Amino acid sequence: MKKGDQKGVFTDKKSAEEFNRLARTVFAPVNAAVARQIVQECGVGSGTAVDIGSGPGHLAIELARITDLTIVSLDISPCVRPVAVENIRAAGLSDRITAVTGDAAQIPLSDASVDLAVSKGSVFFWPEPAAAFREIRRVLRRGGEAWIGGGFGSSAILQGVGEQMDRFDPTWIDGVRERLGDRTAERFREELNDAGIEEYTILHDPWQLWIRFQGGKG
Template sequence: MPEERVPADYTEMDLLEAKRFDKKVKENFMPAIVSTVKQIIEDYGVLEGVCVDVGCGTAVFAIELCKHSKLKIFALEKEKAIYEVARMNIEEEGLADRIIPILGDAHKMPFENEFADFIISRGSYHCWKDKVQVFKEIYRVLKRGGTALVGGGFGRYVTDEEYKRMKSLRARSLGDAAKAYSSPDKLREVINKAGISNFRISYDRAGLWAEIKK
């Protein structure tokens, strides 16, 4: 079982920036987080077992998923200051026994083979330098019989107004990187290159998602 790792070397400026990022997510993207978690529970039932959230940010999504499931969630984040804000958010919610923040890189995850029943990664895919390598890692860490859901989007329960508002905010904040979530062919190619065959891609109003089964 991975231990929680406490980062030491981030600056006050990094922490301020991470808090600003957290505030933006909470103010602007909560409808997408609530909607996507609702969709996951509708599609997969009330999940239990071990979950890894790859690129968890400040754990806002992990917290919402935790509240609607029985999962124990290992929330993986590579930026130390963001990890620290995730840790604070988890503690504030009183969920430290169910969500374990982990400082680490998705390209070399600090988890043993077949560690997780469920892997979620929302809105992190566009950041990965070597997407093929991250998918290999996801598949390695996923248990036989498990499901991984990787992609980005707002879920199917946002209103038209919320959808339009968040889409324009996302385009502004991600710039060119937002294109990653409108390229299903590229996503398919990356997963194929990772040697994974049992997957399907959905690309609709809910976003661009790859569901991987092992």
Template structure:
């Protein structure tokens, strides 16, 4: 049996840097569609969980005058995000921390918008992890999930069999987890003639 791919779950070492570069390139369509779906206010304070190479932090920084922070449990990803957004980090508009999404060192109701691009596949105990996300979202705030599969992609089985720690969720599954976690509603967006899925939950 072939060894499973581990870099997607937690980029590490020299290979991790290459993985992040590839993610930045390969996830561009997902990111572009997600930004079409979300309305960002100029005063929104934002957190990108699983921030990877920091390209989505960079996009958010152009849309808000407030802080855009990042969180990732890969040291390589944290360093890449800091480098990608060095001026904002130096100016104090961006703080990037290495931490686990299941237990984030963040105060309750801290953010207006929390995003997760191509990352929830690897979150453990998704029901309780979504509760942890709900904890840090302000009342009336939003949590946006963006992913390249809606659970019906023809390559889902291949990814599940080859990528370490990966789980794929359909829109109805995500909606139920989000409502159970304390969000009031969840809006579903699917890219036409594609499998790209964006779910925006409001607290």
């Protein structure tokens, strides 16, 4: 499943709506599970959050449902913003989630303005991960939490999603294994070092690859 002609980017309304349909159905258990995992691990339940590479906004919506966070749903693709706005409206969360068009390497937020920065699935397609990591650290308040990467919540959820996705794209699971593999984890370590981020944690299992670091720290 591709987001568009350019990897990781929605290039037209049709690709955005197609991805949205899958996110609302096949991937629904993933977004809910990841939202719970983020809240449990990071312990941030209020304040301001940004979901980078938010696409149609489903992770932002799930986070808002289980916290008191005010959330910026940020995506580089202008064509996905109307889809996100409608999803947010339908969830009754327009007062707490704002869909914004913007780049991970140039986040349109003030310094030290965010308590939680999350991103699920888009980091693998960022052309300049180190620049994005620096930007995330810039917008985080001291002690604010970053949770960046990809994952499915559990091996059972990945298996279930994989069985459904096999009908749409038999090569999908191969892409997942590559993105969540050892080489990707090592590349992330190199990019974090290039970004000047020395204190970080990488959570790595066959069904997940997450980077964690805090604001106000090197």
